[in-house]
Amino acid sequence: MKIGELSHRTGISVSAIRYYERQGLLGEPERSESGYRSYGESDVERVLLIASAKRLRFPLKTIRLCLEVLDGGEEPCREVAAIVRKRLAQIESEVAEWNRLRMALRQRLQAYESGSLDAENALCAILGAGPIFPKENTMSTIEVFTAGCTNCDEAVSIVREAVSTCGCEIRVLPADGPEAKSRGVTLAPCIWKNGERVFCGVPSRAEAIALLREE
Structure with a gap:
């Protein structure tokens, strides 16, 4: 098949396919x-794999490594799983930080709208309202995502x-709610602490x- 047909079958633009070739992700076509x-059917599968990895925001270096393992006749999923675990831990850390920031912004906005912020000595009451993450509020928030099963009820009780x-x-x-989906929860019960x-x-x-009790 020609490059136009490969583009049509994979949904990837011709320019992107040529870019993959220049980056060594696709072999030199016949x-x-x-x-x-x-191009052949193997190229269709390879382009789809590359596109899927890019949608998951894998860097080109990582995609190239996985393809090299695949080209060597080995199953790349073990390497991919290790990379995903590392990336997932990084994302969850970032999500926790964004959740803290969201909570701080929400608290400041609510305090401003209720008139409880003192703006006497500040250029802006919201921006000058003390620490971003107040230390005095140390109470943790525990969230248990459940599917209504017996194990879930037991987890909540514990x-x-x-x-x-x-x-x-x-x-x-x-x-199966929106908050669970936004956090990538796929198993239940699943327990979260402070995001x-x-x-x-x-x-x-x-x-x-x-895991949960305060020091």
């Missing part, structure tokens, strides 16, 4: 007698018991206390 590039004396806020949320995932499954009471 040429027809008339000099046109000629969590409530573990934090019963520390004053933590506990939220029980549906595992970070800490456990999936039913923890033992000792595990719940160690």
Whole structure:
């Protein structure tokens, strides 16, 4: 097939396919007698794999590494899984930081709109309202994403018991709800603390206390 057909079948532009070739992600295609590039079914699969990796925001260096493993006759999923675990941990850390910032901004805006911010000595009441993340508010928020199953009910019960004396806020949320989807929750029960995932499954009471109880 010509490059136009490859583009049509994969949904990837001709210019992008040529870019993949220049970057060494696609092998040099064969040429027809008339000099046109000629591609096969293996090229369709390879372009789709590259496009999928790019949608997941894998850098070209990582994609190239995975393709080299594949070209060597090995299954690249083990390497990919290790990369995904590392990237997922990084994303979850970033999400936790964004959640903290969102909470701080929301608190400042609400305080401003309610008239409780003192702007007497500040150019802007919102921007000059003390620390971004107030240290005095140390109460944790525990969230349990559940699917309404027996294991989920058990997890909620264990969590409530573990934090019963520390004053933590506990939220029980549906595992198929919008907040779960925004965080990439795919398993239930799944337990989060202060915007970070800490456990999936039913923890033992000792595990719940160690993970959730305030020092």
